[in-house]
Amino acid sequence: MSRVHNFSAGPSAIPLEVLTKIQNDLSDWGGNGMSVMEASHRGESFTQVAEKAESDLRALLNVPDNYHVLFLQGGATLQFSMVALNLAAKNKTVDYAITGSWGNKAVKEASKFNKVNIVCDSKADNYTSIIDEKDWRKDPDAAYLHITENETIGGVEYSFMPKSNGVPIVSDMSSSILSREINVSDYGLIYAGAQKNIGPAGLTLVIVRDDLVGQAANDVPSLMNYKTYVDSGSMSNTPPTFSWYVAGLVFEYLIDLGGIKAIEKTNIIKSDLLYNCIDESMLYFNPVKNDCRSRMNIPFLLNDESLEKKFLHESNQAGLVNLKGHRSVGGMRASIYNAVGIDAVSDLIAFMQQFEIDNK
Numbered sequence: 001m002s003r004v005h006n007f008s009a010g011p012s013a014i015p016l017e018v019l020t021k022i023q024n025d026l027s028d029w030g031g032n033g034m035s036v037m038e039a040s041h042r043g044e045s046f047t048q049v050a051e052k053a054e055s056d057l058r059a060l061l062n063v064p065d066n067y068h069v070l071f072l073q074g075g076a077t078l079q080f081s082m083v084a085l086n087l088a089a090k091n092k093t094v095d096y097a098i099t100g101s102w103g104n105k106a107v108k109e110a111s112k113f114n115k116v117n118i119v120c121d122s123k124a125d126n127y128t129s130i131i132d133e134k135d136w137r138k139d140p141d142a143a144y145l146h147i148t149e150n151e152t153i154g155g156v157e158y159s160f161m162p163k164s165n166g167v168p169i170v171s172d173m174s175s176s177i178l179s180r181e182i183n184v185s186d187y188g189l190i191y192a193g194a195q196k197n198i199g200p201a202g203l204t205l206v207i208v209r210d211d212l213v214g215q216a217a218n219d220v221p222s223l224m225n226y227k228t229y230v231d232s233g234s235m236s237n238t239p240p241t242f243s244w245y246v247a248g249l250v251f252e253y254l255i256d257l258g259g260i261k262a263i264e265k266t267n268i269i270k271s272d273l274l275y276n277c278i279d280e281s282m283l284y285f286n287p288v289k290n291d292c293r294s295r296m297n298i299p300f301l302l303n304d305e306s307l308e309k310k311f312l313h314e315s316n317q318a319g320l321v322n323l324k325g326h327r328s329v330g331g332m333r334a335s336i337y338n339a340v341g342i343d344a345v346s347d348l349i350a351f352m353q354q355f356e357i358d359n360k
């Protein structure tokens, strides 16, 4: 068997222990004589999987009882409109902090239904910083304040919790959920596409405070109304059972590792190692300000752009794959989610250092 080190931004690496468990379960899952993909979502076996996944996630993130955990489809992108349709009456003002591409996309959808107030936008800085909160122009009457916890493309992540004076904070945590400790009750709603730190694509996680459910207008389609999922245990129609099952295995795996505290510790070590390598080098640089550098997605550019193709070709041959940066940023990007181990980061650093020596 030859597994590569996969630095993809998403879909991305899944722990080998989880893949092995899936492989063992595949043709005869839990003595059912069939795979989980072939089983009814309403059957007893899948119900147990679904309930355990929810309770393990609750334990990992310490989710308070007045929050619902929902397992949806449609990706994080569908949440861009669901949030607007569920949390704000039509044409009501909603606040958005823009720190990169995903925040801009979220604004585009919300603008179809609501009056969007941009509280800050670091475009002038090419999305390499987060504007100081004292300069944010918040609307005290906004229905919610939306932030993108970690901008996957630019590699910009919040290291502080914005203050909102009671306005619910909605956070797109697609690329940072389960990577660090959070206080769920600081948020009104958290959403995340699964395909980075949770499991396979096709599943979207929503954690939403009780009082924010049930406000959608009557003409909002049922499957875009959080209440539908709350009332049915996320099973009003057929859920993505396989992705849900794998997510449950990932949650078990994370608990066995020691929970989020332990995972965060490893993520700090991994990201510090890589940023130090970049900062000490004469060839690589990361354009993001120190106080908002992402622990999950680390872009790095080469001072000599003509070496980029060679870097990608040789790193790929060395088993370090999916390092090409997003076209809007260029250069490289290493996504080092939970399933990317210290060994992968160390191998990447060793490669980068040797590449720099060889190309002096």
Ligand SMILES: Cc1ncc(COP(=O)(O)O)c(C=O)c1O
Binding pocket: 009, 010, 074, 075, 076, 077, 078, 102, 148, 150, 151, 152, 153, 172, 173, 174, 175, 193, 194
């Ligand atoms: C921060 C962020 N938000 C939203 C999305 C869109 O997610 P999806 O493809 O699940 O709709 C992504 C995808 O990579 C992302 O990184």
